[in-house]
Amino acid sequence: MVEFKFKQTAPWLGMGQKIDTEYSADARAKLRALMIFVDFPNCRACDAEAPYNGTTYYKEILAEDGLRAMAAVSDGRIDLTIDCADGWYTMPKDDAEYKMERVITYEIHAAYIADACDVCADDYDLDDYDIFYVVPVKGSAVPYSPTLVSRKYPVCGQRNKSGLCVTFGADMHFRKGLLLAHETGHILGLPDYYSYQCERGGDFAKCGGWSLMGLIEGFAPDWFLYDKWRLGFVPDERVEVLDGIGEFEVKLAFADEDEGKTLVLIPAEETRAYAVEVRMASGLDEKLAKYGGRGIILYEMDGTRSGGYDCLNVIPKAGSEEFYGKLNARECREFVLDGESVSHGGVTVTLEGETAKITIERE
DSSP states (O other): OOOOOOOOOOSSSOSOSSOOTTTSOOTTSEEEEEEEEEEBTTBOGGGSOTTTTSSHHHIIIIIIHHHHHHHHHTTTOOEEEEEEEEEEEEOSSOGGGGOOOSSOOHHHHHHHHHHHHHHTTTTOOGGGOSEEEEEEOTTSSOOSOOEEEOSSSOEEOSSOEESEEEEOOTTHHHHHHHHHHHHHHHHTTOOOOSOSSOSTTOTTTTTTTBOTTTOTTOSBOSOOHHHHHHHTOSOGGGEEEOOSSEEEEEEBOSSTTSOSBSEEEEEEETTEEEEEEEEESSGGGGGGGGGTSEEEEEEEEETTOOTTSOOEEEOOOTTOGGGTTOOOTTSOOOOBOTTOEEEETTEEEEEETTEEEEEEOOO
16 A cells, blocks of 8 residues: 555544444455335335336336446446345334434434344345345435444344445435445445535535535546545555655556556645545546546545545635635536646646646645
């Protein structure tokens, strides 16, 4: 592993180079998931309209589309299979009794997961699986899709248990496989990049439209290369660490066959660092064609902050500095094209052809 002097002190999912696999799944391992489909005594699948009364629809939008999304964000390197139940399992309580609202407590979530564990216990032993996906019938009172990341301390039902569980909600119907990739990102140890506590409309003021761990339907939803690297999806030979002050030139690789680096890491303080990464209009990031197609971004990482509390900050390029910390996820002011620059915190990066010219000073 490349030596990168950057420390996470935040207690929860954050920016640390080493993922805590005591709690999270190991992205480098062969992972097996189970997906079950649940309805409720007051909201039965048999009463839903087609195609929502069968399981095929949910398999297509989540399992199949989700595996495609996971292949994209991992550059084809993740080894994940999803076994899907054939039919429906009925939860013991009406949907509203679970109180699965937008913001829930651990206890509320655990109670729902425990019942989901038990309703499929006759058919499945969850100890045989790394990840547990629970999918409710359309029309049920489960609006969003929280995730449990607690491999070390699983939620236990009477007959089954799970510590890595995604409980999908109504947002699955429009986010589809990208939602599975977002929630599975948490399972693998990645944080949220949108803000939990902010003024109305400021959820994505720090991450903009970059990474589906921020805005799932953003203009560039592919995972940050730093995240891919720490999960094992970017090889070390594509990474450069600049530890010191001065002027540096780094040859970049904009295609798989090119020689050069795709990710440059710059330690600033013990718990603060910057990353420069290559981005192109391809795959999940095809919408970047609208903004120039090929370039770089600079972002700041804060090891003292957990996910949802501004642990990552994408820096607007020169000429748009007034938008620092005020990004608009529907507009792109951060994509640095050939001949342009970006600067923050004593780090200045200029893209010249396939070379990143980087000046590092200490503030």
